[in-house]
Amino acid sequence: MLKNLIIRTITGAGFVAVVVTAASVCACSFLALFTVIAGWSLHEFCGMAGIAGWRKRAGMAGGMYLFAATFGYAGGYVSNEVFLPYVFFLLLLLIGGLYDRTSSRPVNDWAMSFFAQFYCAGLLSSLNFIAFDRSEAAYTPVYILLVFMFVWLNDTGAYLIGSRFGRRRLFPRISPLKSWEGFAGGLAVTLTGSLLLARLLPEALPAWYHWPALATVVVTFGTWGDLVESLIKRTCGVKDSGRLLPGHGGILDRLDSIMLASPAVCFYLELLIRN
Numbered sequence: 001m002l003k004n005l006i007i008r009t010i011t012g013a014g015f016v017a018v019v020v021t022a023a024s025v026c027a028c029s030f031l032a033l034f035t036v037i038a039g040w041s042l043h044e045f046c047g048m049a050g051i052a053g054w055r056k057r058a059g060m061a062g063g064m065y066l067f068a069a070t071f072g073y074a075g076g077y078v079s080n081e082v083f084l085p086y087v088f089f090l091l092l093l094l095i096g097g098l099y100d101r102t103s104s105r106p107v108n109d110w111a112m113s114f115f116a117q118f119y120c121a122g123l124l125s126s127l128n129f130i131a132f133d134r135s136e137a138a139y140t141p142v143y144i145l146l147v148f149m150f151v152w153l154n155d156t157g158a159y160l161i162g163s164r165f166g167r168r169r170l171f172p173r174i175s176p177l178k179s180w181e182g183f184a185g186g187l188a189v190t191l192t193g194s195l196l197l198a199r200l201l202p203e204a205l206p207a208w209y210h211w212p213a214l215a216t217v218v219v220t221f222g223t224w225g226d227l228v229e230s231l232i233k234r235t236c237g238v239k240d241s242g243r244l245l246p247g248h249g250g251i252l253d254r255l256d257s258i259m260l261a262s263p264a265v266c267f268y269l270e271l272l273i274r275n
Helices: 002-025 027-049 053-074 080-099 106-131 141-165 180-200 210-236 251-273
Strands: 169-171 175-179
Touching: 002 027, 002 141, 027 053, 027 106, 027 210, 027 251, 053 080, 053 106, 080 106, 106 141, 106 251, 141 175, 141 180, 141 210, 141 251, 169 180, 175 180, 175 210, 180 210, 210 251
Parallel strands: none
Antiparallel strands: 169 175
């Protein structure tokens, strides 16, 4: 168990370092890393869902294009016409299914392929609208870093408190190990961290109360995101989404909270801060 904890810690620290570096250096490094992550997320999802062959390869390429196109649009580099090739790609997914004689469940394959695009590439692409303020066309990595920081604080607090004091199950049908005590611990740690950050980086948000509010949004939707991926894995009959990250599983296992937290934060920023 100690060996696994060491491996998990080293892998987690390495992943954090890569994300922080890529987001902080420049917009191009952010684009490069998360375009690859979008493609690999689809690779893992297809592996869990049994999507193979041309559907898998096309799905990965389409998801990577969607993330890059959303980046260009959110940054003001291109117009909304950049999404036309992606719409054509979705049509090809439907048409291709007509000629795929290897599939015994074409409607199921269509449904899973489209859901994979929405879940892996669509939700992840909302990070671009967090990173860019379209009114100024400026790349602002601080919001990206805050989302990831709050998710990591929540994961740490939920694990430490939940493993020690967890008694009442949060969602036993989907994730029998999660507890209300762990949820409360993660929220408490994240709120405390947000108030400390408010003192260290007061200029990052326009008012102090946005810090705990944003932290609460991330914890709430991040927890739902974790449960959504748990249900996907339970339905597909797998323990982890992949093996890329020793001690953690796959990319989706590390980004499950981000998948739902990022669009929620995007709405918060657009409705209550940027406007």
